[in-house]
Amino acid sequence: MVKQIAIYGKGGIGKSTVSSNTSAALGFLGKKVMQIGCDPKKDSVKLLLNGRKIISILEYLQEYGEINDIENVVKSGYKGVKCIESGGPEPGVGCAGRGIILSIETLKKLGAFSWDNDYIIYDVLGDVVCGGFAVPIREGYAEEIYLVVSGEFMSIFAVNNICKCIKKYAMNGSVKLMGLILNSRNISNEEEIVNMFAQKINTKVALKIPRDNRFCKAEIAKKTIIEMYENSDLAKLFINFAKAIGNSENSQNLIPNPLNDDEIYDLYKSILEESNERIKI
Amino acid sequence: MRGLRFKINEIQEDFVQNYSGKDNVNYGCSMRGAWRALQCMKNDVAIVIHGPKGCNNEFKLDYEDTIAKTYCTEMTENDVITGGLGKLEKLIFDLDKRPDISLIVILTTCTSELIGEDIDTLLQNLKNKTTKKCFVLHTSGISGMVQSDGHNMVISNLIKKYTSKNNEKIKNSINYIGYSWPFDHRAGRDMHELNRILDELGIKLNGVYTSNLGFSEIKEASRASLNVVRCPGSAYGTINFMKENFNIPYLKLPIPVGLKNTTDFFSKLIDYFGLGNEKKQILRSYEEFVCQKLSLYKEILKSKKACVAVGANRTLYLVEALLELELEVKVISFYRIHETIGDSVVKIAGKTFENLERLRQRYNLDCEVLVYSDSKQFYDSIKKNAVDIVFDVHTNRKMIHNMGIAFSESMDVEQPYHFYYGFLSLAETLTKELNQPFYKKYKEFCR
Numbered sequence: 001m002v003k004q005i006a007i008y009g010k011g012g013i014g015k016s017t018v019s020s021n022t023s024a025a026l027g028f029l030g031k032k033v034m035q036i037g038c039d040p041k042k043d044s045v046k047l048l049l050n051g052r053k054i055i056s057i058l059e060y061l062q063e064y065g066e067i068n069d070i071e072n073v074v075k076s077g078y079k080g081v082k083c084i085e086s087g088g089p090e091p092g093v094g095c096a097g098r099g100i101i102l103s104i105e106t107l108k109k110l111g112a113f114s115w116d117n118d119y120i121i122y123d124v125l126g127d128v129v130c131g132g133f134a135v136p137i138r139e140g141y142a143e144e145i146y147l148v149v150s151g152e153f154m155s156i157f158a159v160n161n162i163c164k165c166i167k168k169y170a171m172n173g174s175v176k177l178m179g180l181i182l183n184s185r186n187i188s189n190e191e192e193i194v195n196m197f198a199q200k201i202n203t204k205v206a207l208k209i210p211r212d213n214r215f216c217k218a219e220i221a222k223k224t225i226i227e228m229y230e231n232s233d234l235a236k237l238f239i240n241f242a243k244a245i246g247n248s249e250n251s252q253n254l255i256p257n258p259l260n261d262d263e264i265y266d267l268y269k270s271i272l273e274e275s276n277e278r279i280k281i
Numbered sequence: 282m283r284g285l286r287f288k289i290n291e292i293q294e295d296f297v298q299n300y301s302g303k304d305n306v307n308y309g310c311s312m313r314g315a316w317r318a319l320q321c322m323k324n325d326v327a328i329v330i331h332g333p334k335g336c337n338n339e340f341k342l343d344y345e346d347t348i349a350k351t352y353c354t355e356m357t358e359n360d361v362i363t364g365g366l367g368k369l370e371k372l373i374f375d376l377d378k379r380p381d382i383s384l385i386v387i388l389t390t391c392t393s394e395l396i397g398e399d400i401d402t403l404l405q406n407l408k409n410k411t412t413k414k415c416f417v418l419h420t421s422g423i424s425g426m427v428q429s430d431g432h433n434m435v436i437s438n439l440i441k442k443y444t445s446k447n448n449e450k451i452k453n454s455i456n457y458i459g460y461s462w463p464f465d466h467r468a469g470r471d472m473h474e475l476n477r478i479l480d481e482l483g484i485k486l487n488g489v490y491t492s493n494l495g496f497s498e499i500k501e502a503s504r505a506s507l508n509v510v511r512c513p514g515s516a517y518g519t520i521n522f523m524k525e526n527f528n529i530p531y532l533k534l535p536i537p538v539g540l541k542n543t544t545d546f547f548s549k550l551i552d553y554f555g556l557g558n559e560k561k562q563i564l565r566s567y568e569e570f571v572c573q574k575l576s577l578y579k580e581i582l583k584s585k586k587a588c589v590a591v592g593a594n595r596t597l598y599l600v601e602a603l604l605e606l607e608l609e610v611k612v613i614s615f616y617r618i619h620e621t622i623g624d625s626v627v628k629i630a631g632k633t634f635e636n637l638e639r640l641r642q643r644y645n646l647d648c649e650v651l652v653y654s655d656s657k658q659f660y661d662s663i664k665k666n667a668v669d670i671v672f673d674v675h676t677n678r679k680m681i682h683n684m685g686i687a688f689s690e691s692m693d694v695e696q697p698y699h700f701y702y703g704f705l706s707l708a709e710t711l712t713k714e715l716n717q718p719f720y721k722k723y724k725e726f727c728r
Contacts, residue, residue, distance in 0.1 A: 093364030
């Protein structure tokens with residue numbers, strides 16, 4: 001049975017890097033994977049395709065009116081990962097949220113969700129700014145959600161907001177928040193901050209990714225870590241994470257308990273005070 | 282609180298309070314109101330609806346013969362996602378090439394406003410690339426759910442943007458503001474009558490806003506020496522602006538339907554311009570002529586029971602006209618109790634009830650009043666009061682006919698019913714409708 005996973009987080013936090021490396025790791029383990037980029041920037045699958053261009057669903061619809069053959073918008077990437085980009089409008093015009101809705105509906109109509117896949121990974125735009133970006137959660141597509149976060153205040157703030165949306169759907173059991181993915185920025189007390197935040201919102205840290213220049217090198221080479229540094233510690237990190245995803249069926253359904261704005265400020269303040277950091281207000 | 286039904290002698294103080302405020306404003310769609318005000322202008326004005334086909338289609342169905350100058354960008358789902366300004370720009374360029382078009386007015390819809398289409402910037406960028414005058418009205422239903430706001434936006438924008446300030450005033454001249462009916466419907470004949478009688482009285486009709494208004498006439502709006510308000514809801518933004526900027530005072534006159542209201546309408550103008558009793562004699566001649574002709578109709582209409590169901594502003598004048606024809610008004614139904622918004626709401630709601638009380642006292646009226654009634658209340662009331670004819674909007678014609686009751690349109694009628702000869706025409710229409718052999722028999726069958 002196909003397992004559908006959505007990855008959310010603040011813009012620029014590394015969702016596409018995490019998604020692509022997770023898809024690549026699953027592919028490396030011999031799993032059949034499809035990754036759907038749900039971001040108007042349409043840069044989700046570029047590492048899996050080694051920089052090859054892909055026409056997004058919305059670009060295709062705009063150009064040709066309809067999609068008769070799904071192969072027109074799917075490209076095979078590293079280890080056979082099926083790569084799809086939803087696409088969206090130019091910045092400042094139109095409605096990107098509606099774009100996500102149309103893309104997912106189009107894929108459904110074309111039968112993409114009935115393919116023989118083991119995993120579908122949704123890489124969704126930075127924040128759940130409108131109903132369109134909640135579609136991967138609310139329409140019963142993704143059952144498991146991971147949130148990419150760093151120790152930076154705004155990153156935690158954004159993830160907390162996304163939890164407000166997840167909570168609604170987790171309450172009725174349609175989705176599970178599987179945990180946070182800490183994509184380290186090397187700020188002081190980062191792990192402590194994220195661990196404490198995870199505890200406060202009733203979740204766990206499922207993966208810790210260290211700050212490492214190899215990510216940058218792989219990015220420039222347009223490859224995933226799994227492809228470029230196959231036997232590295234970083235690759236193992238993702239492969240172990242992929243294995244853990246595969247065994248997540250029996251995990252407890254933890255309903256996130258997002259904090260209010262004041263609580264986030266207080267949390268951050270107390271952590272910094274504890275570590276003798278001075279806050280200038 | 283909705284659906285009041287009470288006897289006219291049971292008006293209570295709290296009705297005014299309960300039916301005041303923004304919750305009870307004349308809701309609708311501002312875009313629809315704006316479109317109505319624009320579509321009855323001359324054909325040198327092009328209306329562009331920036332929205333999906335559905336927003337335009339309603340008008341095609343309702344007004345088949347007046348759609349010639351309405352254009353639509355027909356936004357698709359893709360346009361919603363990636364923006365539809367490209368389509369709009371192309372349409373503007375196409376219309377700009379047309380020699381028969383002087384002005385292009387863009388109306389936004391819920392769809393284009395929801396996705397934040399930046400039409401103002403687009404028009405700014407097109408300024409040097411196009412030759413025709415062009416402006417946008419933000420009329421989406423989501424931001425303005427009041428139809429008369431749309432009328433008001435059109436009239437006030439036209440005047441503010443294009444009326445010249447330095448025009449010399451024409452002595453004894455008027456603008457008629459807030460009358461927006463298609464000229465090829467009743468309006469053409471109503472306006473002909475208005476023009477004809479005003480001419481006899483020595484008053485010049487400078488312009489009607491907006492029936493049959495051409496772009497070139499808008500520039501001349503400031504030449505009038507008086508603004509006459511037909512519909513307060515459509516005119517409120519304009520009359521104050523014109524008073525302040527062009528020094529044109531305004532008068533709210535009765536809707537000229539029925540003998541008394543028509544004579545009041547013209548008498549007040551004669552008094553305002555100081556034209557003297559000689560002109561009033563003209564009105565008396567008309568009255569005498571119409572009275573003679575009416576006697577025949579009155580024999581047939583006498584004691585027939587009527588229901589009047591239109592907006593509050595018009596209802597009270599129509600009731601008076603029907604009473605003059607010796608019909609018995611048994612049901613008055615308001616589906617719009619307010620004709621304007623904002624601070625004026627309470628005043629207008631109070632005014633409506635005040636007018637009802639005035640009618641009751643003056644004509645010893647004994648009838649039921651419905652306010653925002655649902656269809657069951659409406660039909661129950663018609664049946665209970667054994668109504669013979671319903672005076673209502675055309676969309677209810679079939680339902681009323683299916684009850685075996687005669688029907689006359691109150692708004693989109695083909696026949697003129699304003700002014701003196703219009704009143705005769707109204708009497709004839711009602712007589713014909715009441716004497717339709719089929720409905721006479723059908724009524725017996727229904728009962």
